[in-house]
Amino acid sequence: MGTPSSAATAAATDLSPCTIMGAGLVGSLLALYLARRGHVVDVYERRADPRLSGAVEGRSINLALSDRGWRALEGVGISEQVREVAIPMYRRVMHDQQGRLTYQPYGRENQAIYSVSRGGLNRTLLNLTEADPRIRMHFNEHCQHVDLRARRLEMHNTLTDQEQTLPFRRLFGADGAYSAVRGAMQKTDRYEFSQSYLEYGYKELTIEAGPNSEWQLEKNALHIWPRGQYMMIALPNLDGSFNCTLFFPYEGQESFTALETAPQVQEFFKERFPDAVPFMPDLAEEFIQNPTGSLITVKCFPWVHKDEIVLLGDASHAIVPFYGQGMNAGFEDCSVLDSLLNQYGEDWHMVFSEFQRQRKPNADAMADLAIYNFEEMRDRVANPRFLLQKKIESKISAQYPDQWLPLYSQVTFSDTPYADAWANGQRQESIMQRLMPHIQTEADYDLPAVQEMVRQEMEKIDALSSMA
Numbered sequence: 001m002g003t004p005s006s007a008a009t010a011a012a013t014d015l016s017p018c019t020i021m022g023a024g025l026v027g028s029l030l031a032l033y034l035a036r037r038g039h040v041v042d043v044y045e046r047r048a049d050p051r052l053s054g055a056v057e058g059r060s061i062n063l064a065l066s067d068r069g070w071r072a073l074e075g076v077g078i079s080e081q082v083r084e085v086a087i088p089m090y091r092r093v094m095h096d097q098q099g100r101l102t103y104q105p106y107g108r109e110n111q112a113i114y115s116v117s118r119g120g121l122n123r124t125l126l127n128l129t130e131a132d133p134r135i136r137m138h139f140n141e142h143c144q145h146v147d148l149r150a151r152r153l154e155m156h157n158t159l160t161d162q163e164q165t166l167p168f169r170r171l172f173g174a175d176g177a178y179s180a181v182r183g184a185m186q187k188t189d190r191y192e193f194s195q196s197y198l199e200y201g202y203k204e205l206t207i208e209a210g211p212n213s214e215w216q217l218e219k220n221a222l223h224i225w226p227r228g229q230y231m232m233i234a235l236p237n238l239d240g241s242f243n244c245t246l247f248f249p250y251e252g253q254e255s256f257t258a259l260e261t262a263p264q265v266q267e268f269f270k271e272r273f274p275d276a277v278p279f280m281p282d283l284a285e286e287f288i289q290n291p292t293g294s295l296i297t298v299k300c301f302p303w304v305h306k307d308e309i310v311l312l313g314d315a316s317h318a319i320v321p322f323y324g325q326g327m328n329a330g331f332e333d334c335s336v337l338d339s340l341l342n343q344y345g346e347d348w349h350m351v352f353s354e355f356q357r358q359r360k361p362n363a364d365a366m367a368d369l370a371i372y373n374f375e376e377m378r379d380r381v382a383n384p385r386f387l388l389q390k391k392i393e394s395k396i397s398a399q400y401p402d403q404w405l406p407l408y409s410q411v412t413f414s415d416t417p418y419a420d421a422w423a424n425g426q427r428q429e430s431i432m433q434r435l436m437p438h439i440q441t442e443a444d445y446d447l448p449a450v451q452e453m454v455r456q457e458m459e460k461i462d463a464l465s466s467m468a
């Protein structure tokens, strides 16, 4: 296990107490970061302790941990522990309507995104917070109101029905997409806020483990059934099963409203996902019983109030799940905040204002990237020309590693700010649009005319970067 980077710089005395709202993934990781700097941390969470309440496993989209998330976990020395329960997924496996498979690697050989269960990761983080004497966890505490002026929280205990008012000195809103902390900030003058829902919802389903707990599809992959306007995906679990998610329109001919009865569900899946159905014995029951989740994007500004309150994770930037970056971005918030604390010490005004200055454009870019990846996953990955373009891009990247890293790798396997990755990616896409009409097969990449075009494009990239 690595040494926590921030522990070395922690001052043991005179640190202001910190209050975190929300003990989800971001709130729990942030508690570890702040405690390891020497702060006393109180964490309030409206849910019961998931380790006691036996939260149902397999009822949430599996997370895909990638480099930004791993780096943040390393920052508090817990990445090895998480790695033990994470399954590497090296590539996308696409299933067409006849059950034929095509493949797309995520990055170079050995580069992978990692499937982890949200509940499992949350429990691991909570065990670690509990082991730290500086952290006090308060479950079943619902924040009903934040009084910004008096710096007080109105809390309601959902077990005892008791109300209490608590003062805070420094408040970190990690209370998710429907944040109560943000809710109070929204009432201040000139507060910018927007939320939008996709016209799609999601339904969680299960591909069962085989008779000997074996995986019935390729284990180390993320499976996609792209169907143009909708898709199903599956991520592996440690017990041999897969968590499947159907992303599906609310309305229309093929939509949730059109699938109401068990025979309708069976019929539809048999036609559209025939190779998955034999592994989904509880399909119709799950489809009818599991709730349909909605898909929200939240943007807001500012993220800070004076030097007293800051929003992190979904509270400031909830995004749709299609890039698998929501948790990674929220974890990166924690490591960025920690490095700003290293830089500015207890000058919270500087720390908070730098935090939102750096993070806001990146959060906005990630929100756009997430929507873009939905179109890629549900539609473009089914197109052989798209897969050829990705192969050509990886050849360019191998030949010109200093000039070209594919967009997916910049987002997933680097710490390039999301906004820069998105801008680079759009530039690269326009180059590919010029190049691809000259390429029909992978071998065409070596044609002298194509090589010359690529060389000229690289020269332009060099010229641009020397001007920057």
Ligand SMILES: NC(=O)C1=CN([C@@H]2O[C@H](COP(=O)(O)OP(=O)(O)OC[C@H]3O[C@@H](n4cnc5c(N)ncnc54)[C@H](OP(=O)(O)O)[C@@H]3O)[C@@H](O)[C@H]2O)C=CC1
Pocket: 021, 022, 023, 024, 025, 026, 027, 044, 045, 046, 047, 060, 061, 062, 063, 118, 141, 142, 143, 144, 174, 175, 176, 177, 178, 179, 180, 312, 313, 314, 315, 318, 319, 325, 326, 327, 328, 330
């Ligand atoms: N794979 C999945 O299904 C999901 C994944 N995620 C991932 O996790 C990432 C990080 O999420 P994070 O920012 O931690 O947000 P989360 O929503 O995971 O955590 C916020 C926590 O705060 C609690 N909370 C909300 N309102 C209050 C309140 N008024 N008082 C006290 N507690 C409150 C929430 O409870 P409650 O949940 O009851 O609102 C929740 O436990 C997301 O970007 C996403 O990628 C998040 C959700 C689902």
Ligand SMILES: Nc1ccccc1C(=O)C[C@H](N)C(=O)O
Pocket: 061, 062, 063, 064, 092, 113, 222, 233, 321, 322, 323, 324, 325, 373, 377
């Ligand atoms: N975790 C997810 C949850 C829902 C939808 C997608 C994901 C992904 O991780 C997608 C992956 N990054 C991909 O591009 O193939």
